[in-house]
Amino acid sequence: MNKLLTVIVDDHPIVIEGLKTLLKNEDNLEIVGGFSNGAQLLSYLNRNPVDLILLDVTLPDIGGMELCQMIKAQFSATTILILSNHTERSIIMQTIQNGASGYLLKNSSLDELRQCIAEAVKGNICYSKEVVEIISRPTKNQLRNTPQLTRREKQILSLLAQGKTSQNIAQEFFLSPLTVDTHRRNLIQKFEVKNVAELIAAAHQQQLL
Amino acid sequence: MNKLLTVIVDDHPIVIEGLKTLLKNEDNLEIVGGFSNGAQLLSYLNRNPVDLILLDVTLPDIGGMELCQMIKAQFSATTILILSNHTERSIIMQTIQNGASGYLLKNSSLDELRQCIAEAVKGNICYSKEVVEIISRPTKNQLRNTPQLTRREKQILSLLAQGKTSQNIAQEFFLSPLTVDTHRRNLIQKFEVKNVAELIAAAHQQQLL
């Protein structure tokens, strides 16, 4: 079996060097490059085959998220492992949504790194222990103030998210526009937001849309 | 080591029976119950300890998503594995966001099921092969019509999602409200939506917020 052609992308040269040293004795992979920004990485990918990318999310020129998407769009066979210090749930979830095969914190052990690499190239998705902890603990915000919505309110919320006006909605449900208005106002009250725009954002954050 | 106390929740009794039969020879787990709706499950959980739940997302009384959240809020030690036929990316991602430890399609092999259970109780998150495939392929929709936003537009989009009015935004950026209005209109055009509410929804779907 060929060695995994691996590149490291991080804006701290020290991290790149550290990883190179840590991984140089692994007999199943070979570090073929280290880059400190997204542009360098992309230009390398265009000229050379790469199996695995260890990617930091904070880069000087481009967000890791976008980069992730771009790489996956062009080089879908390449596996991406995120290596980051961000402990926010939403960021972790986003990287996976954008095609990453795993997420590790930078203080992960070499063992964890090894294991995740192994899983990732097998096609699985893998997180380090702490990351799983973050993912599985429900955001306090999320569960605490999730308003209890009635059936009608849910229906109307969903149509509002489709850009419908009160009149449109009223027609769909054979209601008076004034009624829809009332529901809309109750929604805004329940979510404690200022207007429909913020309402949609809040509803989205709480997975209600 | 004690056997894993496992319950199965599915609205098709046949599936419950099938799983019971398949898993009855596993020596590390014991099926202690099978339920066909969410209410039954919750009432059982309130009286009995359960380590693992094999959960279908489509139930007659309550959505699997909500159920997942509720279980995790009350019984955080219980591991949830989703067993479903839905192949939509968004649904899969949501279950994980709601605290599930994995996702399997119902046509998964017994081996995959075994492996996922093992991973899940170890605290990892695990998907069957097909599911990983679904997750890693970028939604065509998502990449295709993601509009290219300018710096200002991004800033304004984000404030709109916070329920700010054009005047508020104008003040924050020392601009004329009319200018903000223009940007807002350009955003609505670029996203091909009808108003700000739909704009926020669209932006959210494309991970721009």
Place this chain on the structure above:
DNA sequence: TTTTTTCTACTGGTTTTTAGGTATTTTCTA
């Protein structure tokens, strides 16, 4: 340095939302 894009700002008019309420009927549910 020219060209293009982005940012800025305006006019004028229409539609919709938002904020303050009130009130009746229907539907759960205890």
Place this chain on the structure above:
DNA sequence: TAGAAAATACCTAAAAACCAGTAGAAAAAA
């Protein structure tokens, strides 16, 4: 079956959003 919750509907008036344009200055790209 009584009481609570939900759904329905209305009024008024101000505020904000939306539509359809135009156009100069600044910044970035070619």
